[in-house]
Amino acid sequence: MRMIDRWLTSPWPRSGAAALAGALPVLAFPAPSLWWFAYVALGPWLLLARTAPTGRRAAYDGWCGGFGFLVAVHHWLLPSLHMFIFLIAVLLGALWAPWGWLVRRLLGGTPSPGRAAAALLVLPSAWLGVELVRSWQGLGGPWGMLGASQWQVGPALRLASVGGVWLLSFLVVAVNVAAAVLVSVRAARLPAVASLVATAAAASAAWSWAPRPEVDGRVRVAVVQPGVVAGQDSGEKRFDREERLTRRLAGQDVDLVVWGESSVGFDLDDRPDLARRIAALARRTGADVLVNVDARRSDRPGIYKSSVLVGPDGLTGDRYDKMRLVPFGEYIPARSVLGWVTSVGRAAGEDRRRGSGQTVMKVGHGLRIGPLVCFETAFPDMSRHLAENGADLLLGQSSTSSFQHSWAPEQHASLAALRAAETGRPMVHATLTGVSAVYGPEGQRLGPWLGTGADAARVYDVPLAHGVTPYVRYGDWPMPAALLVLAVLCVTEWARALRLRRSGPAPLVRPVRTVRESPVRPGR
Template identity: 45%
Template sequence: MLAVLVRWGLRLLASLVGACLALAFPAVNAWWWAWVGLVPLLLLLARAGSFREAAWRSWFAAGGFFVTLHHWVLPYLGVFSVAAAGVVGLVWVPFGLAAHGLLRRASPARVLVAMLVLPSVWVTAEALRSWKHLGGAWGLLGLSQWTAQPVLAVAALGGVWLLSFLLVAVNTGVAAALVPGAVLRTRLAGGGAAVALAAAAVGYGMLRPEPVVTGDMRVAGVQTGIVPGPEQRIAAHLRLTRELAGLDHDVIVWGQSSVGLDPAQRPDVDRRLRRAAAEAGSDLLVNVDARNPSGQVTKSTYQYTGEGIVATYAKQRLAPFGEYIPLRPLLGWIADYTGAPEQDRSAGDRLTTLDVSGTKVSPLISYESTFPDMRRGLARLGADITIVQGSLTTFHGSWAHSQQAGFEAVRAVESGRPAVLVELDGTSAAFDARGRMLAWVPPGYRGTFVVDVPLSREETPYVRLGDWVPVMSGAIVVTAVLFLLRGRRPGFLRGRRPG
């Protein structure tokens, strides 16, 4: 009986460790904890006693992490929240099994292998769960470093994936230095490698030259908050836009779903938007979320001038269960128990850039800001700046606001392009190409803001090489699995004596 209580107590402790790791992310933003927050879990996994127990502990830890980090989505899931937490917890089980196998009998060689294999397992799992139909790249460990200058510069080399790889490797080295029973040379190998990796990351960020500034763009944002009714929402945006007249901006941006009426079917709305752009003296980017004559609903960016619509962009990546229901013929009944939409939005099919006063502006819409590949694709199209139109009215007042805003710092460094996020309701923000904050507008703010954004074009290694870190990680994981399946483990992995 005592053994059972101890076992379950340690599983609950693993859950607490996972929950504490979530504090490294916004809104708590204890970014430094990501460098050591996995160490207690790795020690629990190393001393699990069996692979089965390691699986249990990693599952409990993942549940604690995801429930804490994404607690704001649980009410939205309704009766499915418990099931969702259980399923998402499975993504850490392979990591738990690998950690137990590599750290239970620590030696210098095994530690170095663990510092290569465990980050690979972690990044592979992150890449797989970032598939657009599974909710996107929320909660990736590397995103916790969005304010950690100069470590954030590592994202320019391999994206958020390399940041995650680095953090897990450092945690593994520190854990190896603390594993009970390990001899001095094992502790030195783990601790020394961890310090060397952290120092290399900081050194790269400090020595990286500043980008060449090619100009600047003055961006004005309109943040109305939640305004019920499409007519009232448009009126609120127009009223605030009039306040921006004469402020010498290049573009005015409204948030996602700011226009709930189709201008093609409402000439009066079209005229009001044209007039607003003309009176403001700059281009106007609005976001139309309305049913068109064919009955489809598409979330689209409309670029208005005083002459009318110049260009449009239709949202490509739709939020599952937020903007569409996957496999609706089978899962459509979920809408009766959650806030899922009654009608699926229609998706666009291409990235685009908008010409705003000679500057190439790349538009993205809300959920799309979570995907590094889209930002990389826009950089390859020659974009000078990314402007994201967002809206988090469903998760008003939650951690989701600062988490989405934090994405933009990492995306800016990955792509080598500045980024601006304008929320209808949420945290609006702007960052330069190095991820330095230029503006931070809290979710409770109602009004306008103007930010001067320095422009720079830099082809980062991540833009050139793409997702090489997940590919490399997957190859390492496959190689490790093949060794295990064939029973051809290297000698340093077969030894039983602690070292």
């Protein structure tokens, strides 16, 4: 025991322990998908930070844990970014430094029940603050948000319809904090138990109050996944395989056919022959075909990734250009400064161009679809806006072919369950090489996934539901609520510091008693 204590008081071993503790939550995400582990995974990290000898050391524990968390959740980027991923994790891991300091401030030593109770509200709010900052697209986007680990838990998905993935993250962190208090702070066990009971009661109330989507229709959607296509002219070969797979859908009463991201590598205005072949597929299957074009545009400069709808008569004119691009994968931030990364990884040789707005397309007999491209399915606000704009069905077109033998395809496919539950709209996640998946309006999985080893065209019977979920109506309300909690904390701490300053330091030297001299009598 003394050896462990001595080891944890040394800066470098302690930093390594913090990084390992921060990496533990990755086991709750796909592919392991140990969703239950998320509720205790932060425990070692919390216990380490609360025992830090100083506030600065607790901040380092938070920083190192954030580094470990980011490397673990994004480890599949290592073949693309090489050592650069560690630099990114070091920079973004600093976002958790204030969180580590707060852990020690509220739970360090022998905290009073009041401080422990405050921790159960403040620490989850601070975690949401970190997720808000790192969710900015320029910093990598909201990949690996802690609440996303609950994508296959029915009650959690129901809560997502109330407050989105933000609410799930808050609840997961709150349970972790309560568990850490129960284990380590005997004097504060009562508020910890009370907090767990209150959290369970509030979650149950929200679960029972949240309106369930009412199914009022069905559509048959086909996902075409061509699988890995290698060698020269892979764009032409992929198109041929997608065409062959789509022909098999004839006679299956399909309403819409969806191809994955970058399924067409040529601008269809420049290649009218390809547009005619897709239109022929639409006539053969009796359904519009949504493809994704990754090519240089003929009508404007630059390369775009675009969802393009093709009907029996050809291009319908409906087009959505991807708005949020993957940093380094599709563009390089500050290319004049960071352009050198193209020499050490698979960073974009040329920046893709951004679209200007989201689009809702009308398909067949009035079905309204809202397309998203790859990385965009990680952003809760984008699917929420599509639902607000009248989309009946959400569509994600993706390609994770660069990460075939990693956890990335499963992680990406799981995000669609959350977007469906948040909006009350079914979602189709169609990829080139897997994993493709379809979810109902409550986030429930519809049929088996198309894994990374599959090349197939599969038809899904998708229920449609309408109505407005609380999340769509009220938006990301857990986030401003968390920021309000942090603002109240800052005001309280400022008032406390001001009060201590006004009271002044305690005297360090005892006052000297004055000795009254006896009067000297004359004559003596």
